[in-house]
Amino acid sequence: MVEQVRTREGRRRAAGAVLAALLCAAGCSAPADGAPDTTAREIRATLDRRAAAVLHHDAAAYAAVVDPDATALRSAQRRELARLADVPLGSWTYRLTGLSAHGGDRATADVRLGYRIDGYDSAPVSVDRIVDLARDPADGRWYITADRPADGSTRQLWEQGDVEAVRGAHSLVLGVGRSRDELDAIAGTADEAVSAVSAAWPERWAGRVVVLVPDSVREMGRLLGSPASNYRGIAAVTTGETGGSGKSPADRVIVNPEAYALLGDFGRRVVLTHETTHVATRTRTSSATPTWLSEGFADWAAYRDQERTAGEIAPEMAEAVRSGDGPSALPEDEDFAFAGEAGRLAKAYEGGWLACELIVDHWGEEKLFAFYRAVGGHQGRDGAVEDALHEVLGTTPQDFTARWRVYLRNRLG
Template identity: 70%
Template sequence: MLFASACAAPGDSAAPDSTARSIRATLDRRAAAVLDHDADAYLAAIHPQATGLRAAQRRELDNLADVPLSSWTYELTDLTGQGAYRATADVRLRYRIKGYDAAPVVADRVLDLRRDSADGRWYIVGDRAGKGGGQQLWQQGDVQVVRAEHSLVLGVGRTEQELHRIAQAADRAVPAVSDAWPERWAGRVVVLVPHTVEDMAGLLGSPVANYRGIAAVTTGQTGGPDRAPTDRVIVNPQAYGMLGTFGQRIVLTHETTHVATRTRTSAATPTWLSEGFADWAAYRAEDRTAAQAAPELADAVLSGDLPAGLPTDEDFGFAGDSARLARAYEGAWLACELIADHWGETKLFAFYQAVGGHPGRDGAVEQAMREVLATTPQDFTARWREYLRSRLG
């Protein structure tokens, strides 16, 4: 786990094990410096000649100053060498926010290191995200912190008034989700608000086109144990800002539902169920007609374009047709609404849990429909299509 391979030049005294120990010691000192807000100790891990990196890392540490960290550690997961004096380390950063994270947030980093010939110590000369990873919020600017009763909002480049409004919406979302979801969960949420949608995409390590019309997303590990890496709700400030108060409340309640249901959501859970349930929880206590909550699908039904089947995972693609995406969410919500209306909320919870607890996608929905709802996918689909006609027609 800790040491895959390290190369030492013939006759070099820096054996692989001692190299790994030395680099771990450097990382341990660096981690302690973050928690102590000790800039000198933090920069001591960076090579004196890496002036650009030193300046960038000093800014990052300053940007972190107001974030209430309870832990910050590095794990060396792989080490490859390029001779006696250079190495590349794959490192797993784990950190927790005090009072919010029962388990650490995990981020993979790649560090380039150089051993100084004078003192024999290893120094960092490069620091970048691991494969497929994104930026961290503090790499985008000074992190502003707003603490609320059930939420912590971390923002960069946004006004304090805006962050307070988001915190108020998140504080309303948390008890709404607790009322809708029967199982115990953390009952708190961390919301990240980057400066732009481009910065949002940077945090997620994905193309910006995927998120332009998306008001918020939730990160996290599905199907994990209670101590799986902690979720974050990430807001797209442009799309979120275009919504009214009601829309913003729905968005944050929807995303907070994903946080609450994360341990019951797995690879076996189809997107229509996870997204439909999140919308069901968000709309559950709201005074909106089905047509008001599902305008795109209502137009389709009224024009005679009734969906043939439940939305597929592909229908929820962020980069696709926005109307198709809206209809997918709306159809998924009404599928969960149908279960709650016809079979009852307790059966909806049991169905969600049964699907997520299945060992794989194949047969998960079929088995849960048979055992929990005493129906079949064919019968359920027919009921759902009729439900769309009655609610939206």
């Protein structure tokens, strides 16, 4: 029985150079919330020392900016830095975005942590934190007394445990609580996925992917800031910011180790190829792109060279068509909700895939690529698909939908 796969898209520098870069970045930040320039400047200096300690894996310096009386926090900070030891960091900065003073020797800072993985990220990943600080009257310096995620901010992988890094030819796999053999296998499959996507997507892209493998689906949910129940049947998802600027923050493919382990080699290749397609097409995907197109295209790339029939790839849709209960319209965005009914979700993915298959079969691959670019390049969702259908395919939404319904019957009936 064919598996039904469902997925969701010189490091060491001289110390002086690192500190100079960090201080420059901090110096460019405006005082926050009307806080006194001196207080803001001193707190930035504390944060800059902490950032430099991370880049140099200097545990003593990392703990040195923590209040000496906060012994539990000091121990936790040392453990956190140790967990980062295998992560190839290219940058780590803090930007002060807000500051509330409590008297002359206490303050709460809103901080944006930005970090970049060396060789993989074209722009930093940003994480909002809240940091409490106290001034030591003896030396006049500010020390951290508490550090926690801001409301709505997600957890990071290293907050879950020791991170082990495995480098593939075109991938970096970062895992917590997983065996080395498991991570090696994922890196090998991710490398295959990168090659498959490069063959399917005609534009230049980074040609590499970062894969995160948490210890459990519960920890996966924490990385994504959503309940674990949303992902129990989902083998992997991709995070990232859509847009055509080419400067979007880094994508991460996050694997659900529990669902992924249930798949065979074929299923795992499809999952990681699908997710890697989202990475490759990110700059051509925007808020104007309907989910049926972004997910359908990712499935099209994943199944493109696989020897499977349409009925094997789209069993839920095949059953609906054969029973006379085929869809009357293309899937809506809400049909792709992870928390929704499983059969509805499966049919949404299958419907999107078959829409892309229709374009390729009737108009050709180049037209599919042009259509994807045209939709994503539209100024907004309204009219995006309609205009692209007219300009690229020479058809209308009504005609395309009618063709798609006939195509479903021909391929699946």
